[in-house]
Amino acid sequence: ERLAKDPDQVYKLVLKESEEEAKVSDENLVSILARKLQERNVRLSRYFGSIREDDADIVSNLQEQEADAVTRAIEIIRNRVDQYGVSEPSIQKQGARRIIVELPGIAKEEEAKRLLQGSALLEFKLLREPDFTFQIMTQVNNVLAKSLSNDSTLFADSTLANDTTNANLSEEEFAKKNPFFALARLVDQQGRTADAVVKDKDKQRLLSYLNRPEVLNVIPDNVEFVFGAKPFGSQDGEDFYSLYLVNKAPELTGGVIADAQATIDPNTTEPVVNMQMNSDGAREWARITGSNVGKRCAVMLDGYIYTAPTIQEKIPSGSSRISGMADLNEAKLLEIVLKAGALPAPVDIIEERTVGPSLGQDSISQGLNSTLISYFLIAVFMIFYYKKAGTIADFTLFFTITCIMGILAGFNATLTMPGIAGIILTIGMGVDANVIIYERIREEIATGKTIKAAVDSGFAQSFSAIFDSNITTFFTGVILYQFGSGPIQGFALTLMIGIVASLFSALVVTRVFFDIMVAKGYKINVG
Structure with a gap:
């Protein structure tokens, strides 16, 4: 999907159908996608290549990219497994887009799965200003309120503080009037920050709201809402996730990371991963931090924000860090995937066997x-x-x-x-x-x-x-x-x-x- 230019709902639907068919077919995904688009009389140049290229050339180019992505994924997975310390792993390509991985002597299976599946797509994105973020949230809230006005099933159980204009409303009335803010409550009512918190049980509902066509129309194309990577608890034992509005385009990616080291922060005793960038990354990082002093920069991994600190000053050394891990083992796992590099495409485990x-x-x-x-x-x-x-x-x-x-x-x-x-x-x-x-x-x-x-x-x-x-x-x-x-x-x-x-x-x-x-x-x- 990332290779397509301006993917619309038709393309996303065809891609989903092609992925489902590819799971049970020996035919590669590119051929299936091209066939389904041709059945709908849609040229591949609508989404790939240039208008002067015919479908055969585009298919050939995409198949080369697909084969190259699988080959690079094998090498990256092998690097991760080697750094993890597995004895005599077996990593082989099967068919066009499948990889067989055999890991003898693995004690922590879930940890091994995270090691294999994590894309390790590291991105540094700037958070939008509180005024702009609150304005977008308000627009989304108004559109949802209008769209869901006839939905009698809408109800949000929220114990967070309501704003002053809705203080006298019951929770159900507040949810009908403010469907977005009923699920995503602002942390600071004074407007100094536009961070919001969402209950774990409300997360999927909010995602479905944000993906509605009428909501997507009011969200600018250059920004997106992103959740925090780790939940945090409240006094009543419920888990909450932070919600941020960030620029879609990253300021910097993980390709510039030269080294990563998991350690314990001596000041907070929390596990962190310290990263060091190469010369090009350090130069670019110095420019980014120097021109955005006072703004917040989110450190994102695989689409989730681990930390969003405020840039205090220009950082010429090319150093940065990720916090928010549960323990040192998780930090060491993150260190491994950062060192090995990001996968060129997402990896899903479609079959798993354990030899007893x-x-x-x-x-x-x-x-x-x-x-x-x-x-x-x-x-x-x-x-x-x-x-x-x-x-x-x-x-x-x-x-x-x-x-x-x-x-x-x-x-x-x-x-x-x-x-x-x-x-x-x-x-x-x-x-x-x-x-x-x-x-x-x-x-x-x-x-x-x-x-x-x-x-x-x-x-x-x-x-x-x-x-x-x-x-x-x-x-x-x-x-x-x-x-x-x-x-x-x-x-x-x-x-x-x-x-x-x-x-x-x-x-x-x-x-x-x-x-x-x-x-x-x-x-x-x-x-």
């Missing part, structure tokens, strides 16, 4: 069984082929697996199937180093060297081959982790940890066992 512990445990059990079987087969082969030395190799291999599991546990990593695959690959690579060492020792013994000399020479001569093969694999793991995502990163991380652990086990732990056996005069049998 039983299904997850089945997958892990199968992976662990594969690991145990591979370890058992390798252990039997090593003992059969290398005799006593094979037993040492089996112990060092067990030590390697223990190290990997310990490191993963230390970082609270989630054990997934790609991670188990990395462990299984490490088992093969770990025993490969022992095979190279043992074969080298056998060659040295065949030349007539003593056991001690053969062991020393075997480890020394095999070091370069073992190190070179492992370091090249390690670099491959680094590349996979850097450019991969989700399960690929999990596999790469486990592989890199396993390589380091297997190198230590083969070159240090195995050598210690051989040195002890040589020192004590034990016979070393390498097959």
Whole structure:
């Protein structure tokens, strides 16, 4: 809808129908929208592009923008998930406009939903002057009073203070005479501010009033009514929302935010998010604050106002802050979405599935069984082929697996199937180093060297081959982790940890066992 120029009621109706059809169809939204407009004999140039462009060119351009929006949304969601700290997430595109997100090990599902759905559209908008705002409110109130004069069902339960001209009216009479002010009561009757408060239960009714065609006709096109993001309570326990009138055009957007940091305000002990703008944003912010000293600037996120402070002086540093969060966790979530950037289009969760512990445990059990079987087969082969030395190799291999599991546990990593695959690959690579060492020792013994000399020479001569093969694999793991995502990163991380652990086990732990056996005069049998 934001791409359309001058969208009217026909366009909004067609767009809504197209969105509903797109939910159950494989056809992309742009094609459905173009088809429905053509059925109504409406050219696409009425809402998109220029009058000289034909429908085919406009559809092609819109489809490119749609595909680009989905691609950018995937990258932004991935950035948010990575900063949130999910282990091995899977984020994939499905069809033209759907994204599948798999988040293993998530404890707070609602928080994860907010992380994914929040558009993070940050805007800085100026509040209109109290006199102008009150004038618009009065016009809206008069139009509603005339339009609803025959509505016998209208009733507003309000306990806020009435103005002096309506002090003697009953609540029902006041609601009929002032339908707008019955729901949105002014905070300051003296007119120093035009902020209004609306009961939570009256919020939807007021929105329906503001969207009536006759009301939209009296509200200037360059302003809009916006609610506060968070409710606040009263003495009787009811929740209220603040209502503001702001300019539609933002003075500045969140694209200039270079950094965000959630913290506790030492003066008020409230959670806040401090933001720092880039050089262009700081320069523009200095101009805006310098030319609007004494006015109020609303900090809006996803269409709701979090705070609306008065500009006291010019701010040349490019710093600003958002307050109004319930707790520090919510502030940290806001920090993440601000750092990752705004989504190019709204994201709705159309399907949600939770894989229970039983299904997850089945997958892990199968992976662990594969690991145990591979370890058992390798252990039997090593003992059969290398005799006593094979037993040492089996112990060092067990030590390697223990190290990997310990490191993963230390970082609270989630054990997934790609991670188990990395462990299984490490088992093969770990025993490969022992095979190279043992074969080298056998060659040295065949030349007539003593056991001690053969062991020393075997480890020394095999070091370069073992190190070179492992370091090249390690670099491959680094590349996979850097450019991969989700399960690929999990596999790469486990592989890199396993390589380091297997190198230590083969070159240090195995050598210690051989040195002890040589020192004590034990016979070393390498097959």
